Amino acid sequence: MTRQKIVAGNWKMNGSKESILSLVNGLLEMKNANSEVVVSPSFPYLSMVSELIGESDLVLAAQNVSDKEQGAHTGEVSALMLSELGVKYVLIGHSERRSLYAETDAFIASKAKALLAAGLTPMLCIGETLQEREAEQTFAVCIRQIQAVIDVIGIDAFNNVVIAYEPVWAIGTGLSASADQAQEVHQEIRAFLAQSSLSVSQKVQILYGGSVKASTSAALFEMPDVDGALVGGASLDAKEFIAIVKAAG
Numbered sequence: 001m002t003r004q005k006i007v008a009g010n011w012k013m014n015g016s017k018e019s020i021l022s023l024v025n026g027l028l029e030m031k032n033a034n035s036e037v038v039v040s041p042s043f044p045y046l047s048m049v050s051e052l053i054g055e056s057d058l059v060l061a062a063q064n065v066s067d068k069e070q071g072a073h074t075g076e077v078s079a080l081m082l083s084e085l086g087v088k089y090v091l092i093g094h095s096e097r098r099s100l101y102a103e104t105d106a107f108i109a110s111k112a113k114a115l116l117a118a119g120l121t122p123m124l125c126i127g128e129t130l131q132e133r134e135a136e137q138t139f140a141v142c143i144r145q146i147q148a149v150i151d152v153i154g155i156d157a158f159n160n161v162v163i164a165y166e167p168v169w170a171i172g173t174g175l176s177a178s179a180d181q182a183q184e185v186h187q188e189i190r191a192f193l194a195q196s197s198l199s200v201s202q203k204v205q206i207l208y209g210g211s212v213k214a215s216t217s218a219a220l221f222e223m224p225d226v227d228g229a230l231v232g233g234a235s236l237d238a239k240e241f242i243a244i245v246k247a248a249g
């Protein structure tokens with residue numbers, strides 16, 4: 001089955017009005033991308049970026065969401081609010097949120113549920129720490145993180161979920177997984193999903209994330225189960241990000 005590639009930039013808590021304007025203008029110069037190209041600014045810039053990208057092919061993502069629908073949740077942002085801003089994807093389960101903000105598998109699953117209820121697509125980040133990899137727990141960790149979401153939303157809802165495999169040891173470290181290492185895990189994830197639904201396993205897009213650069217991306221994108229990339233640091237540089245998009249075909 002051919003799956004469209006997605007190249008998504010996770011800008012994290014970076015940027016200012018000025019730098020984001022210049023970054024988006026740089027990205028808008030990109031022509032004929034075959035992949036879906038996604039940008040995810042911090043909340044305060046979503047509205048501005050939504051207007052800047054207008055009717056272009058760039059797609060908007062957010063970096064977080066509340067699992068609650070509305071009400072007395074000071075400081076939180078609901079899925080419906082994001083949907084009104086033109087957001088399509090929302091990152092959930094990013095390792096920084098799991099480790100720095102103690103987000104649990106169950107909490108992440110409830111965010112997935114809230115997103116789907118508002119018609120948004122969760123981009124579910126999963127991945128093992130270095131210690132877990134060394135203990136040969138990579139697949140067990142990834143599968144546990146996915147199963148927690150399946151338990152809440154069901155396997156069929158994964159027709160509307162994107163998975164981003166991001167080994168924690170590769171995020172922001174400059175130490176990317178090799179294309180073979182990524183393929184091995186992506187294949188395992190797909191095989192796991194196939195146990196519950198063959199069609200979901202064939203349809204679901206699995207992105208790789210972790211120090212992706214233009215120079216490493218071509219080999220990753222050649223892998224049959226790598227359907228794109230979630231890019232942190234390198235997505236803040238329009239030229240580098242565009243080169244990654246081009247490598248995706």
Ligand code: PEP
Nearest residue numbers: 171172209210211232233
């Ligand atoms: C990320 O934060 O999702 C990420 C993959 O970051 P980096 O590309 O900088 O490793």
